[in-house]
Amino acid sequence: MKLLGVSINHKTSPIEVREAFHLSRDEIIHFIPLLKERLFTQGIILSTCNRTEIFGLPKSNDVSCNDIIKHIISYKNSHGICADHFKKYFSRNAVKHILSVASGIDSLILGDSQILGQVKEAFQLSEDHNFSGTIMRKIIDTSIRVGKRAIHETELGKGAVTVSYAAVQIIEKIFTSLYTKNALIIGAGETGELAAIHLYDRGVENIFISNRTDERAELLAKKVSGKTVPFEDIKSRLYKFDIIVSATSSEEFILDFDNVKTAMKRRRHNPIVITDIAIPRDVDPKVKKLDNVFYNDIDSLHIIIDDNLRKRKLAIPIVEKIVHEEMSNLFAWYNTLEVVPTIKVIRDFFKKIEKDELEKIKHKVTEEDYHKIEEMTKRLLGRILHNPTIKLRKLAESGTHHEEINEDTMILKELFGLENRPKNGTPKNDDEELN
Amino acid sequence: MLPIIHILNYLLPFLYILTFYVYYYDFMHENSSFNNAKRIFLFVTLFIHLIYLLIRTAEFNHPPITTKFEIFTVLAFTISFSYFLLELLTDIRGTGLFIIIFSVVFQIISSFYIQDLLVVKEVLRNRLLGLHVISALLGYSGFTIAAVHGVLFLILYKDIKLSKFGLIFNRLPSLETLEKLNFYSVIIGFILLTFSIIIGVIWLPGAFPDFSYYDPKLIATSIIWLIFGIGIATKVIAKWYGKKVIIFSLVGFVLAILSLIIPNIFAKSFHSFY
Numbered sequence: 001m002k003l004l005g006v007s008i009n010h011k012t013s014p015i016e017v018r019e020a021f022h023l024s025r026d027e028i029i030h031f032i033p034l035l036k037e038r039l040f041t042q043g044i045i046l047s048t049c050n051r052t053e054i055f056g057l058p059k060s061n062d063v064s065c066n067d068i069i070k071h072i073i074s075y076k077n078s079h080g081i082c083a084d085h086f087k088k089y090f091s092r093n094a095v096k097h098i099l100s101v102a103s104g105i106d107s108l109i110l111g112d113s114q115i116l117g118q119v120k121e122a123f124q125l126s127e128d129h130n131f132s133g134t135i136m137r138k139i140i141d142t143s144i145r146v147g148k149r150a151i152h153e154t155e156l157g158k159g160a161v162t163v164s165y166a167a168v169q170i171i172e173k174i175f176t177s178l179y180t181k182n183a184l185i186i187g188a189g190e191t192g193e194l195a196a197i198h199l200y201d202r203g204v205e206n207i208f209i210s211n212r213t214d215e216r217a218e219l220l221a222k223k224v225s226g227k228t229v230p231f232e233d234i235k236s237r238l239y240k241f242d243i244i245v246s247a248t249s250s251e252e253f254i255l256d257f258d259n260v261k262t263a264m265k266r267r268r269h270n271p272i273v274i275t276d277i278a279i280p281r282d283v284d285p286k287v288k289k290l291d292n293v294f295y296n297d298i299d300s301l302h303i304i305i306d307d308n309l310r311k312r313k314l315a316i317p318i319v320e321k322i323v324h325e326e327m328s329n330l331f332a333w334y335n336t337l338e339v340v341p342t343i344k345v346i347r348d349f350f351k352k353i354e355k356d357e358l359e360k361i362k363h364k365v366t367e368e369d370y371h372k373i374e375e376m377t378k379r380l381l382g383r384i385l386h387n388p389t390i391k392l393r394k395l396a397e398s399g400t401h402h403e404e405i406n407e408d409t410m411i412l413k414e415l416f417g418l419e420n421r422p423k424n425g426t427p428k429n430d431d432e433e434l435n
Numbered sequence: 436m437l438p439i440i441h442i443l444n445y446l447l448p449f450l451y452i453l454t455f456y457v458y459y460y461d462f463m464h465e466n467s468s469f470n471n472a473k474r475i476f477l478f479v480t481l482f483i484h485l486i487y488l489l490i491r492t493a494e495f496n497h498p499p500i501t502t503k504f505e506i507f508t509v510l511a512f513t514i515s516f517s518y519f520l521l522e523l524l525t526d527i528r529g530t531g532l533f534i535i536i537f538s539v540v541f542q543i544i545s546s547f548y549i550q551d552l553l554v555v556k557e558v559l560r561n562r563l564l565g566l567h568v569i570s571a572l573l574g575y576s577g578f579t580i581a582a583v584h585g586v587l588f589l590i591l592y593k594d595i596k597l598s599k600f601g602l603i604f605n606r607l608p609s610l611e612t613l614e615k616l617n618f619y620s621v622i623i624g625f626i627l628l629t630f631s632i633i634i635g636v637i638w639l640p641g642a643f644p645d646f647s648y649y650d651p652k653l654i655a656t657s658i659i660w661l662i663f664g665i666g667i668a669t670k671v672i673a674k675w676y677g678k679k680v681i682i683f684s685l686v687g688f689v690l691a692i693l694s695l696i697i698p699n700i701f702a703k704s705f706h707s708f709y
Contacts (some may be wrong), residue, residue, distance in 0.1 A: 004617070127631065170595065173604060174609055174610050176611040268676075269677070271610070290679060294595055296598060299598075302456075
């Protein structure tokens with residue numbers, strides 16, 4: 001398979017370089033025609049915050065990975081950046097890389113589930129701009145299947161591996177019905193935002209945001225259909241909240257022991273979950289001593305994350321096995337493409353004979369008899385062609401009997417006096433014929 | 436019929452052990468293939484156990500409540516049966532292991548020591564007495580299930596407080612769910628115990644010439660009933676939550692067990708048949 005591609009990702013380059021080659025949706029849309037014109041017949045461009053991948057089937061044997069690198073450097077106007085940041089892939093390695101990316105084992109966050117959706121979106125863009133084809137479609141279908149199998153058959157996607165998600169995991173071990181709970185997010189920075197979004201995604205309907213600057217609080221509140229609480233009112237309204245996530249850059253405690261103790265009294269000691277993901281901490285850790293106060297700081301959240309990462313790492317060999325299995329199936333399919341034209345020619349030859357002979361007797365028998373004869377000839381041809389078709393396909397699927405395939409196809413063609421086509425077939429890039 | 440009774444008697448401990456093992460395996464292995472199948476194991480075990488109890492009742496012409504070991508097999512059944520209903524109603528499957536173990540223990544003891552009693556006191560053949568005892572046993576099964584969920588609540592509570600995120604944290608349902616399961620089991624146990632007491636108070640005075648309202652077992656059961664009643668009231672009216680309610684139900688459970696043992700040992704009662 002003449003698949004070529006280059007990848008720039010967290011393993012090959014620092015963030016500044018990755019940022020320089022990140023392609024927005026619009027940039028991809030404009031880049032596709034350029035690639036189609038100069039390099040590829042079909043392909044895919046995947047660009048996320050951690051990677052940019054450009055893969056395709058070359059228009060000619062002259063196209064190389066260096067050409068792809070030159071084009072992307074030129075397109076992004078990043079001439080000062082060294083080409084060594086790109087990793088090059090060809091044929092089996094290229095397929096293996098695409099499948100590994102979709103599975104999540106190549107992600108910065110091991111087992112990241114978002115990548116599967118991003119691969120789908122990237123391919124949809126190729127489809128929308130006539131940059132896809134049978135082979136690329138098959139590769140992407142296989143990669144999506146690998147991604148789904150990795151999720152369902154292994155532990156790769158299980159458990160929280162980010163601080164904000166680990167916080168949600170603890171909250172879910174305390175409360176069952178999150179939608180009835182009131183959550184307060186203190187600090188509307190990046191971490192606070194992630195926590196708010198996770199809680200919103202998990203069904204918490206009443207989310208309140210508090211920040212020193214009201215504008216940022218309002219902005220985040222809008223994102224999660226929440227409300228704001230003035231920063232100076234946090235302590236007096238603390239008793240109303242079941243879930244508190246604090247992520248500010250304050251140098252001192254925002255909530256001390258007495259604040260939480262008073263709040264607990266007012267809420268009749270109903271449980272409260274306090275997740276302190278700030279460094280230095282926002283809440284006095286002594287609150288842990290209070291009954292029904294579940295306090296966790298960044299260290300305790302990392303216990304969960306480390307354990308889940310360990311489990312995910314154990315899943316890598318299983319995912320690699322899935323990648324290997326699916327690659328074998330993909331290449332078996334690809335190898336059958338060699339015999340597709342021969343099978344088609346032989347079938348057409350027999351169909352023509354069938355048609356001619358049926359035409360000869362059409363007016364000599366009754367309509368009812370004609371249909372019976374027509375049915376019988378179809379069955380007859382099906383049975384005659386079954387074994388040769390299956391044998392050719394099986395030989396091709398193994399991918400190791402090229403000489404035998406060539407010999408068999410030549411014999412078949414000579415025996416039936418069929419026109420001699422190029423033995424390795426043109427159709428691998430010819431969608432019309434494959435379909 | 437006797438050979439069938441004997442075969443089932445020895446088969447039941449194995450069935451309970453197998454069911455326990457399936458629940459144990461599922462608890463230890465997340466996404467195990469037994470996640471749905473374990474319920475079928477429990478159902479089959481309970482079904483065979485029910486047949487055993489019915490055949491026994493028909494063959495010996497009395498409900499299986501005439502000896503401790505007959506009571507034990509009924510208790511094994513009622514505990515697992517109550518859990519089965521709870522699992523069906525709530526679809527929470529992570530706690531069965533800790534409850535079925537009680538049935539395993541009761542059934543093993545029962546299978547070893549149970550006897551074929553054809554001659555029993557005439558009063559023990561009465562169906563209302565059977566209903567009285569079985570509803571009381573179902574009530575105590577409810578309290579047992581509540582206690583198990585209460586203990587699990589306290590373990591998980593402690594683990595979260597100490598930031599221990601191991602197997603218990605991963606496999607048990609949330610604290611809120613455990614507390615609900617504890618409360619629902621207490622309610623079911625309380626209703627059935629109330630039913631049992633009502634039957635007892637209405638029917639037993641006529642059946643037993645030496646009936647007394649000062650009977651130690653009757654007094655002890657009434658105290659248990661009162662404790663659980665107060666527990667339910669505090670939860671519903673005073674909106675108690677969490678550890679306090681759980682500890683209340685655990686105290687109730689311990690007293691319930693003591694109320695079953697102490698009066699039988701230390702006091703002479705019309706309630707003592709064996």
